[in-house]
Amino acid sequence: xxxxxxxxxxxxxxxxxxxxxxxxxxxxxxxxxxxxxxxxxxxxxxxxxxxxxxxxxxxxxxxxxxxxxxxxxxxxxxxxxxxxxxxxxxxxx
Amino acid sequence: xxxxxxxxxxxxxxxxxxxxxxxxxxxxxxxxxxxxxxxxxxxxxxxxxxxxxxxxxxxxxxxxxxxxxxxxxxxxxxxxxxxxxxxxxxxxxxxxxxxxxxxxxxxxxxxxxxxxxxxxxxxxxxxxxxxxxxxxxxxxxxxxxxxxxxxxxxxxxxxxxxxxxxxxxxxxxxxxxxxxxxxxxxxxxxxxxxxxxxxxxxxxxxxxxxxxxxxxxxxxxxxxxxxxxxxxxxxxxxxxxxxxxxxx
Numbered sequence: 001x002x003x004x005x006x007x008x009x010x011x012x013x014x015x016x017x018x019x020x021x022x023x024x025x026x027x028x029x030x031x032x033x034x035x036x037x038x039x040x041x042x043x044x045x046x047x048x049x050x051x052x053x054x055x056x057x058x059x060x061x062x063x064x065x066x067x068x069x070x071x072x073x074x075x076x077x078x079x080x081x082x083x084x085x086x087x088x089x090x091x092x093x
Numbered sequence: 094x095x096x097x098x099x100x101x102x103x104x105x106x107x108x109x110x111x112x113x114x115x116x117x118x119x120x121x122x123x124x125x126x127x128x129x130x131x132x133x134x135x136x137x138x139x140x141x142x143x144x145x146x147x148x149x150x151x152x153x154x155x156x157x158x159x160x161x162x163x164x165x166x167x168x169x170x171x172x173x174x175x176x177x178x179x180x181x182x183x184x185x186x187x188x189x190x191x192x193x194x195x196x197x198x199x200x201x202x203x204x205x206x207x208x209x210x211x212x213x214x215x216x217x218x219x220x221x222x223x224x225x226x227x228x229x230x231x232x233x234x235x236x237x238x239x240x241x242x243x244x245x246x247x248x249x250x251x252x253x254x255x256x257x258x259x260x261x262x263x264x265x266x267x268x269x270x271x272x273x274x275x276x277x278x279x280x281x282x283x284x285x286x287x288x289x290x291x292x293x294x295x296x297x298x299x300x301x302x303x304x305x306x307x308x309x310x311x312x313x314x315x316x317x318x319x320x321x322x323x324x325x326x327x328x329x330x331x332x333x334x335x336x337x338x339x340x341x
Contacts (some may be wrong), residue, residue, distance in 0.1 A: 014171075031149070031341050034169055035196070035224075039143050039167065057178075075311065077169075077196060077197070078223055080107075
């Protein structure tokens with residue numbers, strides 16, 4: 001299945017997520033007008049969500065994104081691990 | 094630390110993005126000085142942020158019909174319509190230790206130069222976090238920054254004149270949505286130099302140059318042959334490629 005969500009983060013930027021999923025998340029693409037430094041880290045953040053259960057709690061997704069972001073030394077502006085996780089959950093429905 | 098000021102010139106979208114990245118690489122390697130560059134876009138162009146989807150943001154078919162270039166930036170942020178006659182773009186490329194460590198603080202500092210430049214032509218503007226500059230409550234400049242291997246690149250646009258219908262013609266907004274109400278809405282949020290100043294675009298360039306160079310030792314220079322050679326390669330293999338521009 002495929003799901004999409006689009007949200008304007010209050011005080012932040014627009015984040016759109018496309019998720020391919022079955023019982024588990026099979027693919028994730030995050031697009032929007034946010035900033036992320038280094039830019040290459042977005043691919044790592046997308047990848048860290050693949051394989052998670054589609055019904056996983058939002059909090060667990062936040063933790064996975066935060067851990068990956070910390071490992072990659074990421075600074076996010078106009079977006080956050082919470083906003084990404086919320087968008088993923090919205091896309092899965 | 095002597096800076097280089099590269100005076101205003103117009104280039105294609107692909108070359109503009111390529112020149113910025115070529116300078117970034119040369120500054121990183123210690124082969125080029127910190128650089129302030131002013132430029133325009135010819136033909137008209139749309140640039141999208143690093144993380145945006147070209148197909149979603151841009152009416153690519155319409156751009157092709159009109160001969161408008163479409164390019165993905167290496168910086169984040171949103172889609173921008175670059176009118177060849179209605180806009181000034183700057184880039185500032187230097188070792189990141191010359192600026193505040195925090196990205197938000199460095200936006201504030203660099204945007205401060207633009208604010209001062211606008212002040213010189215009688216426009217009272219202010220920095221509006223995250224990355225905008227506003228005057229009379231309306232956006233007049235958008236800015237985007239990246240940092241790579243110790244080098245900061247920030248580019249930004251200053252709207253000189255505004256043609257909302259032209260802008261909507263190439264950005265992905267359905268015809269139904271381009272209503273007078275929506276145009277009015279954009280005009281209430283976005284403005285341009287011409288709305289508040291009689292300054293020519295040349296005068297605007299001069300004011301921005303002065304604001305950036307005040308208190309700095311600098312030479313007026315040009316893009317070097319080595320930078321141009323790198324830029325030509327980037328224009329061919331990266332910024333002019335479908336792989337890069339349509340990657341999301």
